[in-house]
Amino acid sequence: MESSKHLLEEKVLQLESQIKELQARVEVLENSDPVIQPLPIETKEEKVSTTSPTQATHHHKEVAPIDWEKVLFQIWLPRVFIFVFIIGVLWGFKAASEYGLMNETVKVTLGFIISSLLLLIGQNQMKNSREKLGYVLLGGAVPLLMLTTFAMHVLYNMVGPSLAFVLNVAWIVIGLMLTKKHRSEVLGFISMVGGVLVPFLIESETPNIYVFLGYETLLYLLFLFLAVKLQFKVIYYGSTILLNIALFVFYISSYVFTEDKFAIEYYVACPILIQHGFLLYFYIKEKKQIDQHAGMLFASLLVTSAWVYSTFSEHGVSLFFALLVVMYVFLFIKWQQDVKKRSIFLTNVIIAITFLILHAVNEELQMSVLLIEGLAAYYVSLRYRNSISKGIAIFIYVFTGLMLVAGEVITTPFSNETINWLIFLTTFVLGMNMTYSFHSASKEQILKYGSVILTILVLTFSTELTMAVVEGWADNKQRLAVNVVWIGLAIVAIVIGLKNTFNYAKYIGVSLLILTLLKMIFYDMPYIPLAIRAGLFIALGFVGLVVSRTFYKKK
Template sequence: MLNKDQLEERVQSLEREVDELKTRIHQLENKMYFGDERPFPQKIKPDTQAKKPITNRSKEKVQSAPLQQKKVNRSSTDWEKALFQVWMPRLFIFVFIMGVLWAFKAASDYGLINETAKIAFGFVASGLLLYFGRKQMKQDRAKLGYVLLGGSIPLLMLTTFAMHSLYGMVGPAAAFVLNAVWIALGLTLTKNYQSEVLGMISMVGGVLVPFLIESETPNPYVFLGYETVLYLLFLSLSIRFHYMMIYYGSSILLNAALYVFYSFAGSFDPGSSVAIPIIIQYVFLLYYFVKAKTRVASQANTLLTSLFVTYVWVNGTFTDGGITLFLVSFIFIYAVFSYMRRSEPEKAAMFDIHLIVLIAFFIIHTVDERLITSLLLIQGAAAYYSSLKYPSLLKKIISLFIYIMAGFTVLFKGVIDEVISIETFDWIVLLVTFAAGAKLMRKHEKIKHERFMTISSAVFAVLTLIFTTQFTMACVHDMNDNSQRLILTFVWMVMSIASIAAGVLKESTQAKYIGVSLLILTLLKLALLDIPYIPLFIRAILFIALGFVGLIVSRIFYRKK
């Protein structure tokens, strides 16, 4: 029986023999294929011996050269396409339309053509643009075709505008119908050729149509209905063909048109009716967001922006009851969606965000002014806790924003004048929610523990010191100045002792250092502010007490070390 050492020697010997055999086999293979003993790890076929081997470096040169040349050529072609096929037609169709308008003006100034001929020429020019645009599309010149087709729509609208407003050939009803036909034509071209440029041109022209028609008895409800229907048409078009420019542009143009109408309504007071199209817009944006399978993030951002815009319109035009009804209705809707769509995290987070914002609006609008700050503090803390349970960065940001704004309101709201007051309640809510929130963040967030503990403890200590000072002064406001200073100094001293004791018992470095800092702050207050105003006897008591506390604290630290 072999022992352990002998077995190890035998294994090592066998390994050396195997290595020698591999080396000899390798050398034999090289001799067979190359006639020498040069190492070459892979076998090659006999019929390739006569061919000169291609090194890796030469392969790289052979492969990379055509690719680089191809890349350069493609880059050059892209520039030519962008300049001569895309931007040049767009520039010169604008130049062409301006030339047509100036030609009308010049011909009119020189008396060459009458008004009827001008209108006829405008429609003929539009027809020619449509004809040649379609012809270019059939001949695979899509970029030029889009521009020609797109140029025909505004030219038709301008001709109709001249026929109605400048020359009075048709009334407002006929002009409106004609412009509606041109918009329908633009929508049809957009759908058939799937061109976002055509859609944008038709959309802008469509929004401007009511402003191009003069009427002695304008009907504002027709205007609102028209703009709403037009928006819904282009919104559905943008969703179907993923036209993001039309998606964003239609929302912006609707708000702009309604703002102009609201600002220059004249004797007519639209009241809350002007906000109805905005609410409809918001509802349909929500509908398409719920149904969305793609581009969820972009639709979510638009929906959130629309919420703020819609609330501004509602808050500015609705009565208090109407505002409350609007907020309660959508709070209920988003609560249902938030519960039912938990399986879709991205959408559920957006529903939660809308719910948070709407609840904040509801608190601000309906709750007594004295309780708003405390409720917003509680709501911000609760919303942040929800963002930890169902993670969302935007939800965290909005929750923290609500909480911080409410916290600043507490800080700058005013000094506590009475012991039992709304200000006292606000401060207690701020301190409790801050402590609970810091504990939750320390437990759930991925942040550096020690640094966070230091910062949060320091902020909490400052807030507590401000509250305690204000509360103490409210308690002793009937006493004389010397008594107030004495009591406040003792309160600070007790707070420092309590902080140090808590740090020792719970082994919290932050609490101990905060206690020591507060003790030093008390000494500075006593030395710089209180000495000139307090009697010698009281001064002696304070310094003896403060010195004794400092020595005890030093002894505690020494023993602990």
């Protein structure tokens, strides 16, 4: 009894100690005064307005609407009306001169004053963060300065050519400096267009060819260097295009009114040669935007070739393309380890050789030489894995082949046409072999389609050659000869297929037999005598049976 009483007392003491510990913890929590936030309860309105993170991200990615007011009135409106303003100033000066309101000195002075005001106002607009308007005003000042200088020199004879040239160079330099300072392609483009148009806005009865060519060339080079340095694509392409347009307009207009035809024909293309040389220089030197330089260099070669063809003498054209071939072959060899550079060099080699062949090789041999060139270019392109030059090589070869098939009719067995056809067939077989070697993954397709095309070519050549051989024979004998040749080709194809286990050749041979049969039934039968018709059908039937037996024997 006493033991149980003792245990009960110990339990009571333990409970009392636990109660005291719990009370102490409660006091600590109460002293810390925690703020318990109730859980938010979403209402229907909140649920509707709540967006997920994905939706929020999508919302931020939405493109802002175009501010057409800004585009039209702040960007394009000043660009258009600065040219309107300049033309208005020109016409105003001309009208004032006709009515006797001002003399040449006053007009030139006003021209420089207006240009200076445009520069000052443009700079002020730039400082006040109105860049779009400032660019246009600054860009308009530069061509107006050049225009005033040209008028002062050409129209009014107030200064000599040397001072006029120096002043125009100074205005161009100002335009370049402003473009570089503000890094504005718009400003540079306006200055460039104004500079190109200046000579055409000046009326002169005796235009100086050499001053014009020198001015346009220098203008182009300055803006080309600026475009490359600041990576201005619009000026890079625009300056190249504008030079060609300016020279073309000058060439057409001056050729009619100028007696010095020699100077126009032999010197008008010089700026284009210089242009191509500098484009080549930047392509070799620059490491940025290499694709841009490559495309421009290729286009420049085509345009330069057109200019040379149009203006140079016969010997001059041949010499130009010969030097061009030598230069690009050298560049290709020097940079053949550079995948990008060798690509355009190889392409330009092919183009230059093609133009040289078209100009220097006798017309009777042109097709043969072009076919050989196309095959050689195709092989080099396959070897160096150059898709651009490969496409050009295929185009040269296919175009020449189509011209041969469509236009070259064999009149005599031993003729240039026969040689062209033999070279065509030989190069086609070599081309198939090259393609087969370099494109192992497509061997079946190459054999299938290549064999069909080769069969059509051989059939066409054999028919034309046979008709040339039997010319003068009776009509029925000519038809008989053609049918015999077709049967012979079928037999040759089947034999090749059986010996080399080349199934496509066997199928082609059988197809030729069937084609010969159809030709005899629907085309030749009314014109062939009964005896010859019987012999042909017997021969054709016998060959067909032998071929069938051969297939059966092989199987």
